[in-house]
Amino acid sequence: MGKELMSKLPKDNINKKEAEELKRALERFKVILRFSNIVLNTKNGKRMFNVVTKTWNPITGCTHLCRYCWAYKFVEMRLRKTSPKYRNGFKPALHEEEFNVKFNGGFVFVVDMGDMFCNGIPDRWIRKILNYIKKFPNTLFLLLTKNPIRYMDFLNEFPENVILGSTIETNRDNLYVKERISSAPLPSIRYKAMKEISWPMKFISIEPILDFDLEIFVKWIKDIEPFLIYVGYDNYNNRLPEPPVNKTLRLISILSEYALIIKRTIRPAWYERESITRYFYF
Numbered sequence: 001m002g003k004e005l006m007s008k009l010p011k012d013n014i015n016k017k018e019a020e021e022l023k024r025a026l027e028r029f030k031v032i033l034r035f036s037n038i039v040l041n042t043k044n045g046k047r048m049f050n051v052v053t054k055t056w057n058p059i060t061g062c063t064h065l066c067r068y069c070w071a072y073k074f075v076e077m078r079l080r081k082t083s084p085k086y087r088n089g090f091k092p093a094l095h096e097e098e099f100n101v102k103f104n105g106g107f108v109f110v111v112d113m114g115d116m117f118c119n120g121i122p123d124r125w126i127r128k129i130l131n132y133i134k135k136f137p138n139t140l141f142l143l144l145t146k147n148p149i150r151y152m153d154f155l156n157e158f159p160e161n162v163i164l165g166s167t168i169e170t171n172r173d174n175l176y177v178k179e180r181i182s183s184a185p186l187p188s189i190r191y192k193a194m195k196e197i198s199w200p201m202k203f204i205s206i207e208p209i210l211d212f213d214l215e216i217f218v219k220w221i222k223d224i225e226p227f228l229i230y231v232g233y234d235n236y237n238n239r240l241p242e243p244p245v246n247k248t249l250r251l252i253s254i255l256s257e258y259a260l261i262i263k264r265t266i267r268p269a270w271y272e273r274e275s276i277t278r279y280f281y282f
């Protein structure tokens with residue numbers, strides 16, 4: 001991204017389009033600086049592989065039924081029995097007691113135990129959260145959904161300290177359907193919504209990564225203009241249709257020209273690991 005910005009600076013005469021691009025690049029640079037200042041000034045932030053300093057779950061549950069959802073499994077197999085907060089399992093629920101939590105700086109992931117924009121969450125729950133966030137302007141709040149179309153309904157209400165994020169694991173809708181990955185809106189629908197949304201701090205999570213078409217996927221991400229991207233493989237042995245690791249590394253290398261990349265679990269695809277094991281044992 002720095003290179004992209006610098007290449008535009010030395011020109012004496014720039015046209016309107018170039019001026020617009022330069023303005024946008026500077027805006028993005030300012031966002032990254034702000035993000036870095038807030039996040040790097042925290043204990044966790046110094047470990048850039050995990051910049052989230054806190055999670056906050058005023059809503060839990062989700063209706064998207066992703067086949068790789070660790071939160072669903074954790075809730076249904078353990079928390080439902082042990083925590084009153086999850087007595088209704090993964091059914092969407094609002095937790096009033098969470099509105100006593102105080103924040104002071106850092107980067108807070110809002111609702112990592114569900115999806116606060118899935119169908120089934122009432123607008124008033126979302127508004128309650130957005131209004132609460134407004135009380136902590138020195139903290140950054142990350143919202144993440146697989147239903148970003150719903151962001152459109154709240155564009156005039158988002159506090160300026162929220163990061164609007166969406167998970168887009170692949171560009172391949174057909175793979176998504178064939179492998180029954182999730183009942184969430186298809187990746188292409190999320191892409192179009194995120195591209196359309198005008199917001200200075202956008203985030204894309206490519207996690208768990210699924211196989212993709214390099215050129216198309218890069219174009220999607222560039223069109224969306226996120227300042228921050230997570231990339232990572234599945235951690236829970238779901239045997240998803242993953243890309244080979246070299247392809248993922250290529251994607252990361254290209255995207256790092258445009259945004260801050262946080263590498264999460266990067267490893268050979270499960271079928272690559274199995275073929276390595278076979279090679280050594282037979």
Ligand code: SF4
Nearest residue numbers: 062064065066069114
């Ligand atoms: S959208 Fe997120 S919370 Fe909902 S089922 Fe999928 S992985 Fe789980």
